[in-house]
Amino acid sequence: MTAIPHDYAERVYAGVLGKLIGVYLGRPFEGWTYERIMKELGPINYYVNERRDVALRSHHLVVTDDDVSGTFAFPRALADNGFPKQLTSKQIGQAWLNYIVEERAILWWGGIGNSTEHTAYLRLKSGIPAPRSGSIELNGKTVAEQIGAQIFIDGWAMVSPGDPEQAAYLADQAGRVSHDGESVHAAKLLAAMEAQAFVERDVQKLIDTGLAFVPKDALIRRVVNDVRDWHAGDNSNDWERTRVLIAERYGYDKFLGNCHVVPNHALIILATLYGESSFQEAMRIANTAGWDTDCNAGNVGCLFGIRTGLAGLDAGPDFRTPIADRMYISTADGGAAITDAVIETQSLVAAGRALAGAPAIAAKNGARFNFDFPGSLQGFHVHGGSPARLHAVELSNVSGHSRTGERSLAIDFRRLAPGRVARVATPTFFDKEVFTMPTYQLVACPTLYSGQRVECRLESDIDSGPVTVRLFASVYDEHDELVQIRGEAQAIATGSEAVLSWRVPDTHSYPIFEIGLEIETSDPRGVDGALYLDYLTWTGAPDTILKRPDDNLSTMWKHAWVNDASQFQTRWEGLRVTNGSGLGFIAQGSRDWRDYRVTSQITPLLKSAWGLAARVQGRERYYALMLDVGGRIKLVKRDHEEMILAEDRFEWELDEAYTLELRLRNTEIRAFVDGREVFSVRDEDKLWLQGGAVGLLVDTGSISTRAVQISPL
Known part of the structure; x- marks a missing residue:
């Protein structure tokens, strides 16, 4: 070693x-x-x-x-x-x-x-x-x-x-x-x-x-x-x-x-x-x-x-x-596009330790935002808004106030008055300003979705007054403007601690831009003090439907898809994917989606290969249920080369809708068409794909669907 x-x-x-x-x-x-x-x-x-x-x-x-x-x-x-x-x-x-x-x-x-x-x-x-x-x-x-x-x-x-x-x-x-x-x-x-x-x-x-x-x-x-x-x-x-x-x-x-x-x-x-x-x-x-x-x-x-x-x-x-x-x-x-220096450091350190034969380590049990490096903020910033409503906050990385780590994020809210709110947040997607960045396009998916459970741990300063805290998220609406959704408020007394947990509600297919905390007080005298954010994280696959959420009034939801196809159009049925030559796809999600069910009713519009993908980790790494021009149905694993895990005859027709479904739990993969199970296999390869996004695939042709539905198993 x-x-x-x-x-x-x-x-x-x-x-x-x-x-x-x-x-x-x-x-x-x-x-x-x-x-x-x-x-x-x-x-x-x-x-x-x-x-x-x-x-x-x-x-x-x-x-x-x-x-x-x-x-x-x-x-x-x-x-x-x-x-x-x-x-x-x-x-x-x-x-x-x-x-x-x-x-x-x-x-x-x-x-x-x-x-x-x-x-x-x-x-x-x-x-x-x-x-x-x-x-x-x-x-x-x-x-x-x-x-x-x-x-x-x-x-x-x-x-x-x-x-x-x-x-x-x-x-x-x-x-x-x-x-x-x-x-x-x-x-x-x-x-x-x-x-x-x-x-x-x-x-x-x-x-x-x-x-x-x-x-x-x-x-x-x-x-x-x-x-x-x-x-x-x-x-x-x-x-x-x-x-x-x-x-x-x-x-x-x-x-x-x-x-x-x-x-x-x-x-x-x-x-x-x-x-x-x-x-x-x-x-x-x-x-x-x-x-x-x-x-x-x-x-x-x-x-x-x-x-x-x-x-x-x-x-x-x-x-x-x-x-x-x-x-x-x-x-x-x-x-993995919306990231920060701590997340990428942890990835490189994991690789370096693996190459050196050293055991893996994970700060604060693998929490996404752990603040365990001196000075780290991990994208957290004071949230903007109406100055009449929002209270000024100072953020800093400090020692202590962590149950399993060494450091935390201090949120200083001196002289917080009733009727005002101190708000801090970190991005989970990009804002509209990225479209004005020159030269290099940003291809990204949100990192947080409906149905996922967000958890954070807080400590109150011993000199702080009593406050209430809630998790909140900013979500794009039909006009591509941000609106806030909120979890339940929880009181935190002076010198105490609390763990907040919130299952993100249905955002109706609109992407989540940021996750954060709101701090308020009902004390008529106002309060001074600080809260210390030990960690913030979320786990599990989402419970959501990915679809066109309105009558083409908004666009940010479309940018939440990775588009590797010739055309990705949102008229007609909702989602139409076209690739002029070879295999193209659209995908959404992240590698922390592991055990889940994905379903979509897909209509092939031009006779070619097409299908539904899961645990997508890029253009060349995924599982997929595919139907091809030869009247075959295949469950495949692609890791730069296509490996057929199972196949059978299946006659399909153009312009007919077929409900494809994949269920993935650990190494087990089950595939269904119109509710009937067609394959059940295990991928026992040591490099089996443990998690990833969902996607729609089409080879030299077009397919359409109204929605892709994901739910945890």
């Missing part, structure tokens, strides 16, 4: 935050030159997303971005394949095909021969496996040596604490899905540095560790050595002087393509050397130096986060509070 550092989880959390901070800092002026940044913005010391000179591009701080989505989606290949020590490029390429929705998710879809990742995706889709999909032989040197392999490596490093050899191996296998040559050399070097940063702080030693995985004759090695030499000979410690030397020898004008790895790798080494032990200085250099700012700052941020820990992140300006841990991972596994 590989030794796991005692502070492994917290250092991964710092690395994840460092990645997010760097990306969000650099995103608004990505592609700008140093000269333009200095002229229009000046040195980058803090977020500039709301500055007038960049807000036209994007005023959002937390955005959908390939640097974030790819970094945290592709390492899911480890769990999907049972955490093999020698994960292969082919397996990671399969993860691309599973998690990427073509033209919609993760990547910059700039076209073949223009976008390296788009080119590689088309190779994979056409049946060319990795690593050939990203090879110089197939795609040419210019396409293969752009920056992408480098920007996606951080996850591979964070599952390899103190093991640079494993990190470099995984970065090599992952990089070659889409890139080759110098791009992969740069990815391996940086991954090894980040992995070693868990156990080594000296920058020069980290660079030496990375160089050990780069060929002697590689251009990347020469770049790194040049920057080191320029830094060593710089008595004035002037990073801008060295930046000029980099631009003269390795600038964008020296390389073909949109975003070559070499110039940007040079700036990463620049920021690493001159940043010394300061996260803030490294961020200022990486962002002010220009070129691919979000990518470079994201990599540097992760490296310095791991290396300096949370104390390093917190040593200067408050980069963390505006983010509040929030992030989007836009993939075909839509239930």
Whole structure:
């Protein structure tokens, strides 16, 4: 068993935050030159997303971005394949095909021969496996040596604490899905540095560790050595002087393509050397130096986060509070899109421990919101609304006030008066503003649904006055406006504790945007005090119907579906799915849906294969009851390849409605058509699909239905 550092989880959390901070800092002026940044913005010391000179591009701080989505989606290949020590490029390429929705998710879809990742995706889709999909032989040197392999490596490093050899191996296998040559050399070097940063702080030693995985004759090695030499000979410690030397020898004008790895790798080494032990200085250099700012700052941020820990992140300006841990991972596994730094840290730590042969751990029994890392907010924020009604609240992460963990979320509601309410919440879906985010589309499902039971534990401060607390959720209505639904109020006395439990009522197919707490008092004198949120979580499959909820007055419900079909239309019956060539689907739900029944009355409109899917974990991972053109009915498991679990003859007709049903409990799967059981099987494979969304499938044709119904077993 590989030794796991005692502070492994917290250092991964710092690395994840460092990645997010760097990306969000650099995103608004990505592609700008140093000269333009200095002229229009000046040195980058803090977020500039709301500055007038960049807000036209994007005023959002937390955005959908390939640097974030790819970094945290592709390492899911480890769990999907049972955490093999020698994960292969082919397996990671399969993860691309599973998690990427073509033209919609993760990547910059700039076209073949223009976008390296788009080119590689088309190779994979056409049946060319990795690593050939990203090879110089197939795609040419210019396409293969752009920056992408480098920007996606951080996850591979964070599952390899103190093991640079494993990190470099995984970065090599992952990089070659889409890139080759110098791009992969740069990815391996940086991954090894980040992995070693868990156990080594000296920058020069980290660079030496990375160089050990780069060929002697590689251009990347020469770049790194040049920057080191320029830094060593710089008595004035002037990073801008060295930046000029980099631009003269390795600038964008020296390389073909949109975003070559070499110039940007040079700036990463620049920021690493001159940043010394300061996260803030490294961020200022990486962002002010220009070129691919979000990518470079994201990599540097992760490296310095791991290396300096949370104390390093917190040593200067408050980069963390505006983010509040929030992030989007836009993939075909839509239930995992609305996420945060704690959730993704826990996933990476689980993978790292599995690879090291260490037992799994789960903070607060696996609660979704556990606040167990210092400073973590997990998206919780003070809820907006009418100032005449809502009371000002302060949120902070504090030690104690937890039954099974170490920390909690403090909700300070000083001078709360009767008739006013203190309200805090965290997103479970996205708001309408995401449609104005540039470049990268967000593909996502809500994380909370009708019928699921929400639970949280609270403690009251010993100095607090008596209050009543209730859970609430904000739900989109027929006009795509938010309305609140509420649980039962519960009194909490001074110095006491309470566990609140609420079964979310029927939202009539409208998506839930957020979950939170409302705090009120009836004391005519008003109250001072604080509540401490130990955890908030929910469990079980929903009890709900997914359908068009009104006469096409609203749209947010439609965006709750992952759409991997040519057309997803909502006229006529309600849901009509069309795919022009090959297999397409729409899906909704998340992997915490495990044991449930899913039913839909489906009408085939064009003679082809079609069916109902369950435990959907992306484009290439699900169970499905399928009817095909040959008059067959099949129960299949798809894990990149289709495995027939059971099949029989079944004659069906166009324009006839058939009620398909799947019941899944642990490894048992039962299938029904029009109420008659047609199959009952068990999937005893060690990689059986434990949970996932529901979906409608159609192969080169069209199907329609009024609704998809889900209920727990």
